[in-house]
Amino acid sequence: MKIKNFFFFSIAIVLILIGCINVVLLMFMYFTDVILPTKVFIILSAVLFVVLIIIINNGVETYINFRIDKIYKQVTSLKKRRIANINADEFDFLARDILKYTYKKKQEIKKLNFRENYRRDFLGNVAHELKTPLFTVQGYLLTLIEGAAEDVEIREKYLKRANLAITRLSEIVGDLDMITKLETNDLKLKIDTFNIIKVIQKVFDLLEMQAKKRSIKLRLDKFYDIPEFVLADEAKIEQVLINLVMNSIKYGKIGGTTIVSIEYVDDEKIAINVTDNGEGVKQEDVERLFERFYRVEKSRSRDQGGSGLGLSIVKHIIEAHEQTIDVESTIGQGSTFYFTLEKG
Known part of the structure; x- marks a missing residue:
């Protein structure tokens, strides 16, 4: 019930009580022949009105505060508020606070x-x-x-x-x-401008022997006759590419191909794609590939070696650059890992 309506309701109750008391007094006068002046009725009614209003309102307020105190003791994090400080016309604030709290x-x-x-x-x-x-x-x-x-x-x-x-x-x-x-942001990035094509070629040279063991070719999607400059930590991006290319070698098809390509996302970003033509990954596994130690095929993954943390590290490095990384994969066709970098 609204506080304003309750106030008028309490006045009505008081007036009814005063009326009842006056009726009792009139009956008393009728049966005892005692006559009370009109002034006495007025003063008595006024006094009763004030006293009853104070008693009813204070009593109800005390009771409500008692109930609210019990509720707030159970949800101690809520800020305690008294009835006297309520500006709203209803007690819905309490329900709202408790709902928010829960x-x-x-x-x-x-x-x-x-x-x-x-x-x-x-x-x-x-x-x-x-x-x-x-x-x-x-x-x-x-x-x-x-x-x-x-x-x-x-x-x-x-x-x-x-x-x-x-x-x-x-x-x-x-x-x-x-x-x-x-x-923990303890690893500081050394942001600088560098040619990403040169870094990709360096990664191909580093992993050439591992690729030959599985007869996998490493190549760019086309010949880049001009440099592609990006703004990032060169050493960390090299590590990202090593992990992604190594991942494609481990899980790619024997005798297959790993292709790295560059696409323009917009005027400020480019995307680097690492694509293999291996077995691919199921959709339910794709969503978990960047989790620590998550392996699509436990036995085969351990045979290939590694810590099981490579893709998780890749994700952390790219996100530290405030960029994004994702993967698309189709069973039987292969996978593509792609991440964005700021253009230099």
Whole structure:
């Protein structure tokens, strides 16, 4: 009920009570022959009116405040407000505040649950990724300790394999350190203008041997006779391209091709596309490709090596440049990773 309407309602109640009291007094006068002056009725009615108004309003206000206090004690983050300070004509503010409060808390709980699930999955993935090479190293070393070290051929083979496992451990730790720095903004970007074509060619040269092992050709989509300048951290973008091209080599089709192309998004941005003609990725996997340690095919991915953090690092680096990265993939046809950069 509105406060204004309640005030008029309380006046009506008081007038009815005064009327009833006056009727009782008149009946008393009629049966006892006692006559009271009209002035007494007026003064008595006025006094009763004031007293009853004060009692009813204070009583109701006290009761409502008591109920509000109980509600606010249950939702302690709400700012406490007294009836006397209410400017609105109704108590809907309380319902609105509680609805806002409950919605906010539900969102916080949802976010906390998401973070908890993410933390649990992340720790489980880290433990699993570290456990595999650790057990590998431990197995080889125990075999050597138990006597296999006497055989020179076995010793060299097992030490090389143990060294490969240690290298993978170093990659995982290094990539985790990189992601931590990117997330905490501890890794400062060195923004400068450079020729992206030159960087792409450098990446092709670095990964030429890995590509030859799978008979994969690395090439640009066309001959670029003039430089394409971008404004970014050259070392970090080189790392992005290395990760994307290496990813296309690992999961591309043997004897296939990896093509890097450049498109103009607008007058201020260009897009770099890395396309392979491999097996492609299912849509439900595409949405999770940039998650840490997420692997489309667990067994095949581990056989290919790597830390499982490459695409996650790529995403962090591109977002640190305030740019975007995405992927399109079709089963049986291949995948295209593309990211934007500011033109130099």
